[in-house]
């Protein structure tokens with residue numbers, strides 16, 4: 001047995017150094033079947049001290065390390081390369097809620113806690129941890145922080161960057177940066193925690209975090225609106241914000257093609273409206289006052305806000321959920337898009353954001369450009385309209401896999417068309433998923449030489465031997 005494996009076993013115990021192909025399989029491939037690598041082993045530490053010892057050992061031996069959370073990422077960032085020389089460091093055993101303080105309005109957690117676990121712990125204490133993703137049962141807080149995840153509640157509560165108060169990080173030399181502070185204000189020089197948020201594991205291993213909590217909403221209303229055109233989504237969104245203010249927690253668009261894909265491929269989903277239109281908007285409003293104290297039902301307030309839009313024809317049809325079960329059925333449509341798209345064919349996803357005002361133009365032009373490039377493609381769209389973040393999903397026929405035509409050049413060409421357009425409209429090539437290995441080649445063109453050199457300099461400073469998640473982001 002190579003020395004490094006013996007030494008890793010002495011840190012975490014033999015049972016937590018996985019080596020056989022069957023044991024390592026879930027850690028070396030992504031859930032979409034797009035990325036596959038190989039690992040020297042998968043190591044599963046139980047605490048920060050063990051992570052520090054593992055990182056120190058790997059730094060001494062110059063062995064690359066790939067931190068991995070729930071492996072739900074979409075850009076290959078948690079998958080090792082094919083050389084088989086990297087150690088995958090899984091945080092799954094580090095899943096302790098370390099503490100919750102109601103006055104600080106903060107929860108301190110191990111990085112390996114799943115997002116759902118943190119939501120539950122907050123809920124049990126009568127508080128809210130607002131991040132919400134379709135992958136929340138599996139993705140981990142460390143992964144959410146490392147990707148600066150977004151999701152469906154960003155509109156009201158912000159991305160992960162806005163939800164992190166403090167971090168504990170094992171640096172690439174094995175030192176522990178202890179910044180587990182619940183402070184809302186701290187002007188003591190460089191805000192180092194922000195470097196690790198969105199760094200995709202390239203600057204260190206996040207082992208713990210202090211996260212912001214919020215008051216738990218006591219009333220909510222959910223509606224699905226049928227829209228004749230995408231411009232209408234902007235108009236309705238503005239109207240809802242004007243009438244209901246920050247109560248508008250979610251505003252998610254789905255194209256008819258996206259909704260049809262969900263209905264075709266995901267069991268127990270039903271078309272919520274008879275009226276078919278090119279676009280739909282899923283809206284949720286919440287309030288910390290119960291309906292009884294609001295003097296009105298929040299659903300009725302939402303209906304009032306929509307009445308003018310229905311009259312004006314901006315909204316062709318609408319359904320407001322009358323029960324928790326109906327609201328859950330509407331949400332299931334939104335949360336099932338990844339599953340549906342995976343079953344629909346070969347997927348090339350995008351994570352672009354543009355200024356909100358440019359969304360309709362972006363979607364129309366990008367769809368036309370992709371269809372011109374690949375006449376065999378079906379283009380659907382889903383996204384967070386209030387954040388300007390639209391996921392344009394290009395679905396190629398399943399027969400492409402059997403044809404032997406390699407996907408990477410096709411993805412590269414399609415990505416190029418979509419990304420160039422987003423950037424030309426003042427947007428970004430990644431709003432919430434990150435860079436990973438999937439769009440690494442396009443980062444330099446987007447960032448430009450000044451930003452790239454600063455980023456490389458930061459990487460060199462933190463990780464001079466380049467052991468931390470090599471081949472990702474930069």
Ligand code: FAD
Pocket residue numbers: 031066067068069070071072073074077078091111112132133134135138139140141142143144145146147148149150151152199200201202204205206207335338339432433469472
């Ligand atoms: P992984 O996939 O394991 O890793 C992602 C990156 O983080 C890698 O670079 C890895 O090295 C790094 N990393 C993981 N843990 C650590 C750590 N402890 N320290 C340092 N680096 C670490 N994303 C969104 O933003 N919004 C969505 O709405 C959304 N919806 C999704 C829906 C579905 C059904 C699925 C499957 C995915 C969705 N995602 C979404 C993508 C994904 O869930 C997020 O990117 C998530 O934050 C990844 O967390 P993870 O624990 O799975 O990380």
